[in-house]
Amino acid sequence: MAPSANKDACVIPGGFTVLSLRFSEDDSAAALHQVCVKEHRVRSESNTHRPADRTLFVLNVPPYCTQSVLSGVFSRFGVVESVDVCVKPGAADSSASGVCELFRVQEPQCFRVAYVVFRSAASVNAAKRHPLHDPLIASTAERPVRTGLRKWIQQYSGSLVKASSLQAAVDQFMEEFDTRKQQEAERLQQEAEQQQEDEEGWVKVTKGSRGAKARPHTETANQRTLQKEEKKKQRKELLNFYSWQHRNTQREHIAELRKKFEEDKQRIAVLRAQRKFKPY
């Protein structure tokens, strides 16, 4: 590897610094993962969770490095404020945030990317200058990482929840949901009220996108109407009434036979090509 580096840090095109990561410290001969880091800089994103100068973007995070593990690993460069681990680079999914943990869809345990937010910008630079040959350690004596059987047993144990706590989560969500629904209903009612005549007979017309169409129309309803009309048309038509119609049907019949004949011929040719006519 040719480090085009300042000092020992291994910087590759694209502005990433390659760091190495070891699972545990007591195993010095083990193979290392390479983690690429770079300061987080995305033009379109104006996310306050990830301030541009203090956020480190980390690539190739092994599946056993969870949020807490990463914050431990990167704390050697400075105080870590928050860590955000996701499957793909990009803005955090906001829809899942409001949901209770029990109802969240489990994410695949693959290699992921992470956004590490430090307290100070200097930490980002420290990380970027870190040399390749000094590996980061994921699992240490103070903060061991559970994998394998121990993790699965813990997972299983964690999956046992009390009915009451589940009920509480459901109740909370439904309460929020109901209030949201109610608010929406009120808003709709207000809108409807606005469209009614006031005492003097005036109607206020707004240009809202959903217009004044009272009945919600759907695709299926549309299609149904179209079909009905089609049927009506068909009923009016007479079959085999004119002689040209009769001729046409006969022509169609022969064409059908011909088409079938051609299809069969092709089928035979395929079978012959596969030597399917050797009976034994």
Place this chain on the structure above:
Amino acid sequence: MKKKRKDLTLTEDTIPETEVPESSQKEEAMQKKTGKLRSKDPKRKAKDTVSDDGVLRPVKLSKKELYKAPTVEELNQLKEAENLFHCSLLKMQMEELLKEVALSEHRKKLVDSFVQQVTEFLDCVPESEVMELNDVSWLSRVEVPFFLVPAAATGKFHMEAPASVSLVGSYPLGTCIKPRVCVDLAVIIPSSVLHPMDAINQRYPRKRALYLAGLAQHLSFLKAVGSMSYSCLHGNRLRPVLLVKPSGKDGDKVTLRIHAIPPPDFLKPSRFHPRKNNVKTEWFTGVAKEEQGAAGPATPHYNSTVLGDHLPLSHLQFLSAVSAQCPAFREGVALLKVWLRHRELDQGAGCFCGFHASMLMAYLLSTHKVGKTMNAYQLFRNALHFLASTDLTENGITLAKNPDSKAPALPEFHAAFSVVFVDPSGHLNLLAEMTTFTYKQIQHEASLSLKFWDDPTVDGFQTLLMTPKSMIRTYDNVFQLGELVKLQASCKKLSLLNELMDHSGNYVQTALPFILSLLKRGLGERIHLLVHSLPPDPEWSVKSPPPKHKDQSPLNIGLLLNLEHALSVLERGPPADNPKAAEFRQLWGSRSELRRFQDGAITEAVLWSGSSACDKRLVLLEIITHLLHLHADIPHSCVRFVGGQLDDVIKVNKELCTTGEEESLKVVQSYDDLSRKLWQLEGLPLSITSVQGAHQALRYTQVFPPVPVRLDYSFFDRKKNHLGLVPREDKPCPTYITPIKVIVHMEGSGKWPSEQLAIRHIKAAFHICLGELLTKHHNYKCHAKPNYVDVWKDGLAFRVEVAYHREPHILRESLTPEGMLIYRDNAEAQALELETQHKPFLTSTLHGLQQQHGCFGAVCRLAKRWLASQFLLEDVREEAADLIVASLFLHPAPFTPPSSPQVGFLRFLHLLSSFDWKNNPLIVNLNGKLTVADTTDIKNEFVSSRESLPTMFIASPNDKKVSIWTKKVPSVQMLQRAVMLAAESLRVLENQLIDSSQKQDVRVVFRPPLDAYDVLIHLIPQQVPLLAKAVDAPALSFQQGTFKGEPATSGGALPVIDYNPVQLYLSELRDAFGDLALFFHDPFGGTVIAVLWKPNAFEPRPFKTSLMNARRVEMNGDVATVVPNVEAILQDFRIIGEGLVKKLELRTEKWVV
């Protein structure tokens, strides 16, 4: 039009194929069909219609092509195809088949020249001195193809050149077909060699054999002769033949069969009346009898053998005359021969060979059952119809127009032979050697074939003329009778001396009909059909003596079972005072005893052993061995049962010897109880509209159905708040408890929210509610989760999921900017529909199928066990496998639905390996809901959109277009591998089953080949929960947290449900490294995970943020590329599976580029 003509002429010689405008190609094709223009180059013909890769494409014809004015010829042709055949396809298929089996001109020339050479050489056989009949010293280079038993023989013999040599049989008639081209050459023994009294005491057959030996000795000097061997005609040792093959490379292309026959009218046919005796008892036994004068017992078989030798020439004459009248005669016979050959009926003793087929066709023509102008297909069909509807064992037929007065009448034939078909001379029964059972088999096959041919959804051509029906794949149970020498003793026991004499000492042929009728009587209504394999024609070198009767391969007896009665352990006989009781006692011997039944009757009865379904499958073996031992002195060791060998691999309980039928039933019963209790629950906010099972165990197809367990609490940790048990790190993995999925649909109501997340919360609330109610009313331990509620009942875990029927619709809804509500399909909705609608439906449908076909579940379980052990179960999913097996039962053509697990499994392997997945959808007509039109629609749709459809397409009534179960997997490569493995497994398995001398280990086909994989991850056996179910049961055993004994029906602590570390490990591996490698595992106790790197995983890729996972950076100059970080990945295999992985075994060093 003129321009086109020009084009055409050009294509004929100069312009290469690709440059020809398409329309003219099509035109050419059209004209070829009408017979105006014949293409000179056969290769080209194939080229313009087939796509290169052998895939069917939709045919596109231009408007002009379709609507141009038809010619009269074309119209006729199209009409004929439509009216006479089901479609033009069948007609073309038949033509192709006939082309394939017909002898080529080249082959005919070869035959003719060889026959010429041999004939000329035979004409100069030197004359020898006259010597005694039993003096064989003059033969130096060859042996006599005859048993000289008894040795005493009087008469003189000398060699002399044949009176004439002529071709007989199928070759001159034109009905000879490939393969095994066999040309019959009749050499007429000069009358000076024979004596009018030769008919008696095998003198003539001996002379014939000696003459043949003389010919063989003479022919051995001919250079053109490659190899010579003896055989005998239809297994009849009295009629040896000499097989001569040309030397050089053409040796295997043609066989000359030399028959030595007497001059056509040497002996009077009336001497061979079936009631006459031609073998003297004194001579045969060597014991002089006191009472003289009586004519001795009739020897019909011996008589017909000798008589048959007189007639080949006149038969040929007769058949030639018939075939000259009917142009399609030859082709019709050829089709019939192909059909017979696939059913293994055309060879061996008592066969229905090509000669008989020709004679049958001649009979149909002469009695005007078929017309002279019919085509080959019609002739064939009518022949099948005749066979199916006429019972020649009762009403024989005769070809003799006006038999002479001395010819025997039909009743006389019936008295002597079991099947009667008299030849044109009126003296010979052509089917003298055939047993009733073989004829019944022919009848059965013929009626079955007609049934399939009338079914428009079955590809009749493929199933009837192209699929071989080997015995082991056709019949539910096969019994092999080995050590045939023991049949000598049975002849004695059954006192068959006269018959033995009639068959000239062939004790196998003598005893066979008696043994079979004995079995038939004993098995009674347990079976639909009993057939036997035809003893094969022996073939031996001219330099060795003929093989003994006992040396032939074992006799196979095949049974088609009637599952209603077949496996019952009780044989109930007549009441004790009934006169039939004695008969019953005689049949069953000491096993018969008087029993009193619950209905008060006291009857004779036989009780066989067997408690589980697995045991009961052996009842037939017990019956057969008992009967054979009792009545025919055949010891148990001679009978080998082919049919239960595979049961071992799906044994659930090794001690009780059950293969899952009983366990499945228990699960279903427990489920029924739960379902009833769910229906009866009161206090739910909405009522339940349906309770449906959605698990394999509820349709009897779970490979190892869940077994109720009783827990050892000390084995587990308990969670503090007493929610349930938790596995412990320091103990082996607890026994795996399968959650049995049950879908509960709740009634629709306006109260359901119309938003997915809210629906999920409401469902969670329902789960809690259901759990609480079940605990309250029935004291079941329940555990509610957002997606399901686990119910612990009867030592089984049921996973109840609430479903709302509108949820998939809601998932599909979306709003356009214009405010229109549209439905767009998405993966989430499909997955939900699959779980809540398709799975329950499939489960209930297949549950119904199990009720109709008792061994459906067992076949499914064998098939899935095989798939799992070959690492294929994740590619051919359980539901897909179930459907494939269901198709074996619903569309058994050309077989009958399987009635034993083993035969079903063999057919599964055959279907998987031979089905043309590329060009055909597998249509499974569940509940018979698909009409003929539906099937055609599915096929057409399939062809027109082949590319976008899954590689393995399985259509069923509820799923005509998508093939939901095979949508994602298998991939082309995995299907290819499955096909290959199935073909190889089938070959190995069938060889082993049919040949008892091979090493008997059926588990061979359940052991996956591991050499193709790159890395093997060996697991710690203690942590593999289903270890005991492994194909090769492990030696070590350890506690898995259960006690023996009956579990409590309710209460107790919640066990560890659905905790399988191996599956968790696999899913983590696939999540992390799925894009680099494939992981294979046998879910039933496999202790190895096989890893295969993806072929393109190791190519260096340019550095990208989306392509960095598990890779490392390499710098080449200024360009950064990434390659998989293999060492770290291997390290991760260990880290992720800590506590489960024993060791990694690296098989290849593929990553070192």
